[in-house]
Amino acid sequence: MAAIPLLTPYNLGKFNLSHRIVLAPLTRSRSYGNVPQPHAAVYYSQRATDGGLLIAEATGVSNTAQGYPETPGIWTKEQVEAWRPIVDSVHKKGGIFFCQIWHVGRVSNYGFQPNGQAPISCTDKGVTPGLDGVDWSPPRRLRTDEIPPIVNDFRLAARNAMDAGFDGVEIHGANGYIIDQFMKDQVNDRTDKYGGSIENRCRFPLEIVEAVADEIGADRVGMRLSPFADYMEASDSNPEALGVYMANAVNKFNILYLHVIEPRMVKIGERYETPHSLLPMRKAFKGTLIAAGGYNRADGNKAVAENYADLVAFGRLFLANPDLPRRFELDAPLNRYNRSTFYIPDPVVGYTDYPFLEDNVPA
Numbered sequence: 001m002a003a004i005p006l007l008t009p010y011n012l013g014k015f016n017l018s019h020r021i022v023l024a025p026l027t028r029s030r031s032y033g034n035v036p037q038p039h040a041a042v043y044y045s046q047r048a049t050d051g052g053l054l055i056a057e058a059t060g061v062s063n064t065a066q067g068y069p070e071t072p073g074i075w076t077k078e079q080v081e082a083w084r085p086i087v088d089s090v091h092k093k094g095g096i097f098f099c100q101i102w103h104v105g106r107v108s109n110y111g112f113q114p115n116g117q118a119p120i121s122c123t124d125k126g127v128t129p130g131l132d133g134v135d136w137s138p139p140r141r142l143r144t145d146e147i148p149p150i151v152n153d154f155r156l157a158a159r160n161a162m163d164a165g166f167d168g169v170e171i172h173g174a175n176g177y178i179i180d181q182f183m184k185d186q187v188n189d190r191t192d193k194y195g196g197s198i199e200n201r202c203r204f205p206l207e208i209v210e211a212v213a214d215e216i217g218a219d220r221v222g223m224r225l226s227p228f229a230d231y232m233e234a235s236d237s238n239p240e241a242l243g244v245y246m247a248n249a250v251n252k253f254n255i256l257y258l259h260v261i262e263p264r265m266v267k268i269g270e271r272y273e274t275p276h277s278l279l280p281m282r283k284a285f286k287g288t289l290i291a292a293g294g295y296n297r298a299d300g301n302k303a304v305a306e307n308y309a310d311l312v313a314f315g316r317l318f319l320a321n322p323d324l325p326r327r328f329e330l331d332a333p334l335n336r337y338n339r340s341t342f343y344i345p346d347p348v349v350g351y352t353d354y355p356f357l358e359d360n361v362p363a
Contacts, residue, residue: 005304006297007329009051010311012288013219013256015096015167017311018051020304021325024292024313025055025100025170025224029343030351031072034060036082039347040072041089046322046352050094053311055170055222055259058102058177061157062150064120066112067104067177070345074099074160075153083164091165098222099161100170101154101212105178106139107232113137120150122182122204123189127232144192147204150178155211158221168220171208173246174261175224176232179205183227183246184236198245205246209253218254222290227281228263239263240280247284258285259313262293282308297328323356332357 010017023044031037048054060066060073073079083099090097106121113119121139129135142150158169173179181187182204188195194203205223213221227236227243236242247258260278282289291309300312318324320337327334341350 004297004328005301006312007325008304010288012053012096012311015053016051017053017096018049019325020311021052021300021318021328022290022311022313023047023052023054023318024315025057025172026315026319027057027068027071027343028351029068029070030345030347031070032345034066034071034073035079036072036086037347038085039352041086042352044086044095044097045089045093046356047318047324048090048093048095048097049325051096052094052325053096053098054090055313056097056099056166058100058172059157059161061101061103061153063114064117065103065153065178067108067119068112068343074101074157074164080160080164083161083166087165096167097165098168098170099164099166100172100224101157101161102172103150103153103178105181107136107177108139109135109137120146121178121187122194123187125187125189127176131233141190144194147194148207151204151207151211154208155215158212158216162216162220168222168256169212169216170222170224170259171205171212173205173208173223174226174231175229176234179208180226180231180234183242184234186230186235186237187233198242202242202246202249206249206253209250209255213253213255219256221253221255222257222259223250223255224259224261226261229261243278243281244284247281251284251286255287257288257290257311259290259292262291262295279308297331300328320354322354327357330357 007019062075106119108119110116118140120142124141126138127136161169183201188201227239288310290311290313292313295312303309316337320335
């Protein structure tokens with residue numbers, strides 16, 4: 001049987017991938033007290049394959065980086081030690097494991113912040129309270145001299161990820177979090193060197209890329225971007241220009257990959273396309289491109305076959321189907337995901353209890 005495009009090998013720099021199906025980073029809200037738990041080793045190892053790339057859930061770089069319940073961090077020794085057996089469980093299956101490092105910026109509230117302080121951002125404009133059912137708190141605008149220490153938090157988090165055994169890190173520059181807040185002109189209203197022009201708005205993200213690449217090597221660094229999205233009210237007036245600017249700008253650091261969220265959005269029960277495309281970013285960026293955003297088996301195969309993307313990240317499908325590469329190989333039926341259990345703190349339900357294909361075969 002001829003291999004489908006998604007199941008063809010790919011050299012991701014020094015990493016030899018056996019297929020092109022990537023586990024997208026997915027917040028699972030099961031790291032109690034911001035410390036990764038043993039059940040995460042079960043979850044990630046279930047989804048690991050020999051030569052498969054997994055990207056860990058968004059992981060906070062500091063005690064100001066949190067905005068959601070029970071999300072993991074990687075800024076303390078305890079957190080690093082807790083990640084080690086989880087990373088080991090993936091490596092034992094032959095998987096390649098990257099840690100997505102994250103700061104939520106203004107997407108937070110006083111309850112998640114040290115001493116109940118205001119969340120930090122590029123702006124003092126907050127996310128509309130009540131959006132997504134959360135009472136977001138007004139942020140505090142960082143002073144110019146406060147920005148380098150945040151860059152350093154990302155550098156230290158990358159070093160800690162290496163110490164925990166990860167193969168690399170993905171800088172989370174998407175989904176309306178702090179890096180995206182700086183990049184997008186509908187959020188960033190600064191008048192210093194970090195605001196105004198596209199060059200200034202992208203200064204903070206690129207300082208982070210440079211610091212992280214210098215710390216652990218550019219061949220272990222990826223970045224996630226969502227220029228077309230308006231997650232958490234972070235939108236840009238010219239998303240295509242922003243995407244192409246960033247794709248060109250990160251080339252000088254020779255990072256391993258860009259992981260870009262498609263402009264199309266998949267809504268519950270409906271699907272619609274937008275007029276934008278990742279092709280200009282694909283052409284501009286010299287490294288590996290990972291595409292994400294509601295892909296299924298047919299879409300993913302088409303993206304790889306047409307050289308639109310090198311790899312395709314799957315989120316909800318991989319969450320509900322721990323053996324997704326095998327199911328794609330056989331074109332087997334897929335488990336349905338249960339949205340109501342995405343973010344509950346249960347260590348098993350909606351987490352490690354989705355059945356494998358062989359579980360469904362009668363004895």
